[in-house]
Amino acid sequence: MAPPLLQLRDIALTFGGTPLLTSADLSVSAGERVCLIGRNGSGKSTLLKIAAGLIEPDKGSVFTQPGASIRYLPQEPDLSDFQTTFAYVEAGLGPTDDAHRARYLLEQLGLRGDEEPAHLSGGETRRAALARALAPEPDILLLDEPTNHLDLPTIEWLEGELMQSRSASVLISHDRRFLENLTRTTVWLDRGRTRRLDLGFGAFETWRDQALAEEERDQHKLDRKIVAEEHWIRYGVTARRTRNERRVAELQALRQQRRAYKSVQGKAVISVSEAEKSGSLVIEAETIAKTFGERPVVRDFSTRIMRRDRIGVVGPNGGGKTTLVKLLTGVLAPDSGDVRIGANVQMAALEQDRDSLDPNSTLVDALTQGRGEQAMVAGRHVATYMKEFLFQPEQARTPLRNLSGGERARLMLARALAQPSNLLVLDEPTNDLDLETLDVLEELLADYAGTIVLISHDRDFLDRIVNAVFAPEGNGRWLEYAGGYNDMLAQRGGDFALRGVKPAKTEKSAAAAAPPRPAKEAKRRLSFHEKHALETLPAEMKKLQTNIASLQIILDDHTLYARDRAMFEKATAALSKAQTDLAAAEERWLELEILREEIDAQ
Known part of the structure; x- marks a missing residue:
């Protein structure tokens, strides 16, 4: 295997007394395409900034091959020091880089080069920053949410550009299709530590679920072992006589191991x-x-x-x-x-523009429209509603300007869905x-x-x-x-x-x-609409079958027509409709089941 161009080992970093990274590794070889996966707030962007040399870790080592070039795309690019978009992109070029490529990329991304940064939209700012990162054709690209604020044609253009690029890349993105099409290696950042899978994002979710299930089993075994040891300490005959010091020390070690375990959020x-x-x-x-x-x-x-x-x-x-x-x-x-x-x-609407949020307002005020910390939101106490969207109680009075991009996104969603x-x-x-x-x-x-x-x-x-x-x-x-x-x-x-x-x-x-x-053909998936139909159709078919059986019993009465012709006609019409609905439901379920099997076989 080729030696890595970039290697981070055992990285640790603490912010405000809380450990963010405890033992994080990241290795990137020439031409490798890596996705960095983790929850909002897990430290992905921070790890990328450490790799880019923008943040010093508290512990661990960062090694870059001599002469290897790195370009970093931040989540929120700052163009304020430049007169035009071209000046911003040109400033990222090295002495031997081609300025014509900078102009070509700007044009491909829908920019002229003479735009003033102060008047750019979020999408235009992101496109200018992409041109600056791509123009030098560096050895390593570190891209933090490169598809944010981009439209679909631009995302698909960017995919093609990265597929053909000789640069190695590390991608942070929420866009599943983008990650599936591009990546060949996955690094999962979870509770301060990293795990590596030498497969692309398409294999990640199954691997993650298996890892968490194994972890849960291990913790269950540990809990049972602690209970057994505590029982021995309290009731064992030998323990009552001599208090075996080795067993007591082992129990203390087990308890310490359990305390050190950080459960999944x-x-x-x-x-x-x-x-x-x-x-x-x-x-x-x-x-x-x-x-x-x-x-x-x-x-x-x-x-x-x-x-x-x-x-x-x-x-x-x-x-x-x-x-x-x-x-x-x-x-x-x-x-x-x-x-x-x-x-x-x-109607309830979620607006894209998060600038409508008052940066000096608190989280609680934004959710309750200033009604205070005891107000109800969507039928729940505001503290309960905050928790449902993964906000901690201590964030209640946090000014909105201090929230991360992911937290602002959850806040906007919480406000819209409360209506x-x-x-x-x-x-x-x-x-x-x-x-x-x-x-x-x-x-x-x-x-x-x-x-x-x-x-x-x-x-x-x-x-x-x-x-x-x-x-x-x-x-x-x-x-x-x-x-x-x-x-x-x-x-x-x-x-x-x-x-x-x-x-x-x-x-x-x-x-x-x-x-x-x-374009690389994306693997077909069942939509949620199709999944929902697959899950609910069997119950619907069973209900229809029960209804048909009940109607058939009514119509089996050979005296019904003579006694109650209206009832007979009503039951006959209902039976015909139920049989038609059952046939349609069965046909739809069969189509979806065949589709599911075809997708599983891909």
Whole structure:
């Protein structure tokens, strides 16, 4: 095996009296693609900063091969010291690096190079920082949440760029599809320590679950051994006479081992306040249009959204996703066309812009709208509600400016889900959430009895949640596709960048652009909608079979028609409907079961 370009050994670091890292290792060889996985707050970003030389650990060693170059992408890039985006990217080049590559990357990422940093959006800032990290083609790339605030075309472009790059990379990301497509090694940071798996992220979750199950068994054995030793100390005949010092010392060591064990932090217990059921029709739009200046954002778009629909809205940043959703939900009036909101619709919205949070406000005030620490939120005491979203009691008075990106994301989610609703509008809910919290959010949305409109750039999340996708076709036209993100790609011909969806480039940049690379086909997964159907259909079929048997008993009475013709006709119609429903349920279950077996066999 080639010697590592970068090696961190036995890294320890304490912040504010609390150990964050206790024994963390990280090794990166030439060309290796590593994903660094862990919960929000576990120390992933800190470990990456140590690797980049930005933080000194309290203990441990950091070795970099002489002459090896490293570039680091922070979660929150700072361009404030530079006049333009090109000046920022150019400042990251070495003496022998090519400035033309810097311009090429900026153009590929939809930037001109003359933008003033003070006027950049979050997505534009992230694209400039990516260009700065990629331009020198370093030996090692350290990328902290590189897909945050990026649109789908840019994420897929970045995947292709990293696949072809000679640089080794360490990736922190919540984007499952991105990690599955790119990584070949997984490092799991858990409770201050790291474990390494020489397989990509696709194998991580099974491996993690097995490791935690083994750990739980080991702790159970340790607890039983401690109980047995304590019993011997108290009641053993020999112990009462001589108090065997060796056995007493062993018991003390076992107790110390148990005290030193740090249990896994519990999962978030996300819940949503549901309002009364809406009418069957939630939103109906007829030939709506919206133009800003001379630019059509939405043109002649019609749709019907029914109760329990899960709609995904995708497209490039600035392509009109948020405008379309605001038109559909009545927040924004169309220039022409009509929007009708159905009966008894109550909407709760998660906004993407976290700048709406007052940085000087406390966590409790943000959740209770200033009603204090004894207020109720979503039917629970605010302290209980905070705990469900993994906030500790001591954080109640924490100013929001001190929260991490992941904590701010959970706070915004907690505020949105506390509002009673039967229509959820979620704008980029996955940004900065860790994978475990994403799992819980997916389960909640699968069980939500209302309707969901979801704006997201997370392909895996879309495939698991939605049953229809609205995607732009260019010049203000939007089309509705059945299924999830992969289904939409298949219907479009497999390329989301078709039909003018990506920002236009100059003729010069188009000529300089590398030929398109075929996207790696992502492994098909059951969506949460399909999983839910697989789990619930057997019970539904059993209920239908019981109903059919009961109706058959009623109709077996040969005197029924003569005695009560209305009852006979009602029972006959009910039997026919139940048999039709059973046949449809059985067919759907069989289709899903076959699909599940095909996926398991991949």
